[in-house]
Amino acid sequence: MSWIALKMLTGNRGKYLGIILGIAFASLLIAQQASIFCGLMLQTSGQIRDIDARGADIWAMDRNVQFSDDIKPLSENDLYRVRGVPGVSWAVRLYKGLTRSRLADGNFQQTILLGLDDATLVGAPPNMILGSLFDLRKPDAVIMDLEGYHLLWPGEKPRIGKRFEMNDHVAEIVGICKASRTFQTFPVVYTRYTQALEFVPPERKVLSFVLAQPQPGLDVHEVCRRIESQTNLRAVTGKQFEWITMMYFMRKTGIPFNFGITVALGFIVGTAIAAQTFYLFTIENIKQYGALKAMGAGNWSLMGMILLQAMLVSTIGFALGIGVASWFGKIATLPSSRLAFYMPWEVFIGTGLAVGAISILSSVLSMQRVMVVEPAVVFQG
């Protein structure tokens, strides 16, 4: 019966394409919006990943820190206390804060400043495009991310030696790096810790985070627990800190809700289009189903036919929708683009499940209609 079901479906080109387009639209909207949401959430924690890549496994911070930009300064003593925890191999300073850059033309630009441990440069940018990381040891030296460079000097080819001011101190770009896009879109400037303190107004406590590494062979979570119990600081892994940051934005902003609405709308509109068209297709063929019933086709066979039809249009619609969403993602992640997009496998599976639900909802209505149709309907003129 399967070939009959497929021929019935594909024989009605208009409705066949209509159902596929409805499902493709839903699939596209769900996958694309969910991926943009994931991309935005990744941006909120991008700097943690960048520092993590060439940094330490443990982030120690004030207990009240809620996310990566919520800086609650620590004292130098906190650094020494972390270093004193059994199981900690080493621990270094990290400054993170916002400062104002002043350009040669007099313009100002808010900038994210990262001060790395002078001796080890732990947390340095993972991908250098121009210059050398070790030039950070020069006086007034900073490394800027490429996107930030383009933001400050649009249209200019990146070059080292460019100068600007922070807190009335001259900063000279000695390197251009690739960094994860930030949620605030501000330029990211890396420098040494002691140099960073020159670029910000003086405060009694300036240490933002302590980056630490457990001794080889020790469980990182166990070392975190020891740091927390002995220093009263909060100690988490980079991955945990990423989730803490993302969960903050999910809880405290309307971003998930707004994207959730769009995803839900995609689901509802897709379901409405697909279910209605599929149902109309079934109604249009109800006499044929009645005839099949009269000729001895059982309800299970007919339900199987409808399920097969629904599965076919769902698979094609899903493939089209995911394909277009991926194509959008390809464009969104071009270096020239500032769009957020990240499609993890969970989005792929989630969209597939949503399309599966649309398919089931669509076919259930049709199946119910076919189940109750009397074969005697074929004798009605």
Place this chain on the structure above:
Amino acid sequence: MNGNNSQPSIVCRNVVKTYGTGNAEVHALRGVNLDVYPGEITMLVGPSGCGKTTLLSVVAGILRPTSGSVSAIDTDLTKLSGWRRTAFRRRNVGFVFQQFNLLPALTAAENAAVPLVIQGYSKRAAVARASELLTEMGMGDRLRNLPGQLSGGQQQRVAIARALVHGPQLLVCDEPTSALDHKTGHAILELLRTIAIEGDRAVMIVTHDNRIFEFADTLARMDDGRILSIGREKRGDRALIA
């Protein structure tokens, strides 16, 4: 009573069929008695709403009578569950519908193959058997045509091939000539008569078309849910003998 020596394929006794309840109750059949013989054409005639189609549906195992007994091909249909009646129809009944009810996306051969596919035959085997049958019926050059590419008469031939392909003992036809011109209608009835005689099948036809009454071996006139008269036509002289 019937002048036929063979056993009837269908025996209806005091068949009552009522739709709805209370004020909405409709008595479609009010105690119908009818015998249908193999190798013959039995026609049910009468005004619209007289119960012809309901009787056809009951005899074909589509509807269950409210009371009375219906025996078809040695099977008491009133005792069968819905699932068994479906299986009964699958094996023993061929249907020819007024509007042909061919699947528009399937070719003539594929349409005619549908009952075999329902029985579980592979597509290849079913279409091969259906193609043979259609060729025997003079439709060999139309096997790959879609219903929309066929004339009304050709579509009805495909529908008849579909009704015969699985070798049923009972053929039920609902207004088989109403969508056809006079000449084509006669040709279709000639075909049905041949099918009845050569296959020793019971053919039951519901019709309004008095131009085809001459093909009936038995003519049952109905009104208001009852059979008013049963006439037996003798082939050749067409004289009413009962």
